[in-house]
Amino acid sequence: MLNFDEARFTRIQSGAVALSGPLDDLVGTLLDQGAKNVFFLGAGGAGVLMQPAVQLISRHSDFPAHLDNAAELMAVGSTNLGEGSIVVVPSLSGTTKEAVQVVEYARGKGAVTITLTGYADSPVAKAADHNFTNFAADDTSSESFYLQSLEFALSIVRRRGELPDYDTVIAELALLPTLLIEAKRSFEERAEALAVATKDVGYHIFTGAGEAWTEAWYFATCILEEMQWVRTRPVHASDFFHGTLELVEQGVSVVLLKGEDATRALADRVEAFVPSITEELTVIDSASFDLPGISPRVRALISHIVLATVLERYSAHLEVVRDHPLTTRRYYRRLDY
Incomplete structure (x- = not known):
């Protein structure tokens, strides 16, 4: 596969899977201590990647779960955030300004803070009450964050007595690192063809629903817009027919991500x-x-992870055919804003 290190990928995603035990232990301790709600607070794409975890908790448990933009929550506050709150903050670099600030803000409100980072010695990691580090890079971070947040959410539902087959689900997730590589391999030829076919397309409508919607937004915004400077219009499939359909005409590219x-x-x-x-x-x-060994029930929980891993193959080819490295930026972390 083009520019892909299988051993590195397996190591990173296996690291994310291995955090299920430590995360579950911490969740159990916090719930025993009287935790009353959980907030997932991140900046940019890392924060958005938490959406499937919040939805899982909200749809399968009566434990209150919130997903907020870190900067906005600090600006307006929340009466639900305080003593008894668990705050989860993802940050790959561990240096994102808003991530550092929201950890300190949450601790100031009496919440217990948990950070998911790629570097243990980063400011975000050091500021938190509890930090979990799994090294990753941009091309592997989506799956890593998706897995960690999914494991955290499953633990909450399990500890509330609402997920009797928790051990079975976690055992199936352990199969994913290898299975995701095979998914990438099976998509490689199509990824290259898709990159060639779309290299000159300057505008895409991206859509999806459920977990697939999160990945549609993330890929359109954080990969195509930020890393390729390609204009996109991410829209939830349920909202597609409430405005965006009027932008569809012959020649307009629509990319639909489908989950299970x-x-x-x-x-x-x-x-x-x-x-x-x-x-x-x-x-x-x-x-x-x-995905041999993955039950329909678990497949329905990991659609976004599968989509993220195959779309990485598309972006790997796209940067080559467009002669635009994914690391190239004009403004991000280059200007003071």
């Missing part, structure tokens, strides 16, 4: 409509990838 949870029907509706207007519809469906 109960929201799949929302994606089906978009898939049925778009070809009647434009031929430029690209569908990437997590259900099309073989």
Whole structure:
């Protein structure tokens, strides 16, 4: 596979899986101590990657879970944040200004802070009450953060007595590092063809529902916009028919990410409509990838992880055919803003 180190990928994702035990132990301790809610507070893409975990807790447990933008929460506050709150802050570099600030803000409110970082000696890691470090880089961080936050969410639901098959689910997640490599391999040829076909496209509509929506937003914004300077319009599949459909015309690129949870029907509706207007519809469906040993129940929990891992193959080829390295920036961390 192009510019891909299999051993490195396996090591990173196995590291994320291995955190399930320590995370579960901490969750158990905090709940025993009377934790009353959880906040996932991040900046930019890392914060958005927490959305599937929050949705899992909200949909399977009565334990209050919140997803907020760190900077906005610090600006307006929250009556729900305080003593008894668990605050989870992801930051790959551990240096993101808003991430450092929100950890300190939350601790000042009496919350217990947990950080998920790529570097143990980073400011974010050092500022937290509890830090979990799993080294990763931009091309491996999505899966790593998705896995860690999923494990955290599963632990909360389990510790509340609402997930009796927790051990089975975690055992299946342990299979993923190897399975994700095979998913990448099976997508490699299509990824290259897709990169060649879209290298000159200057505007895409990205859409999806459920967990797939999180990855649609993330890839469109953090990869195509930030790393490739390609304009995108991310829109949830349920909102596609409330405005965005008027932007669809012949020649407009629409990229639909499909997952395997109960929201799949929302994606089906978009898939049925778009070809009647434009031929430029690209569908990437997590259900099309073989994942031996993963049950339908768990597949429904990890669609975003599968989509993230195969889309990395697309971006790897895209940077080559566009002669635009994914590390190139004009403003991000280059200017004082």
